[in-house]
Amino acid sequence: MNEQSNKPSTFKKIISIALIALILLLYITTFVLSLMNNHYTKAFFDAALFATFFIPIMLYLILWLAKVIKNYSKKDN
Numbered sequence: 001m002n003e004q005s006n007k008p009s010t011f012k013k014i015i016s017i018a019l020i021a022l023i024l025l026l027y028i029t030t031f032v033l034s035l036m037n038n039h040y041t042k043a044f045f046d047a048a049l050f051a052t053f054f055i056p057i058m059l060y061l062i063l064w065l066a067k068v069i070k071n072y073s074k075k076d077n
Helices: 010-035 041-076
Strands: none
Touching (some): 010 041
């Protein structure tokens, strides 16, 4: 068996780390704004909550679609 097929690619690792950093940045911004009693706190909280669910789902769908297209193009050749 090919061991490399079970390892995530460097691209996937970089994208995952960047998206985790984005979600954490949204949480930190929301926390800081809530301490300052800013009127944008609710909007940032909503964005952080939305991103918590939406970003991982979209990442999974994009990676899955790329894999399907890659396999489809290999099948044609």
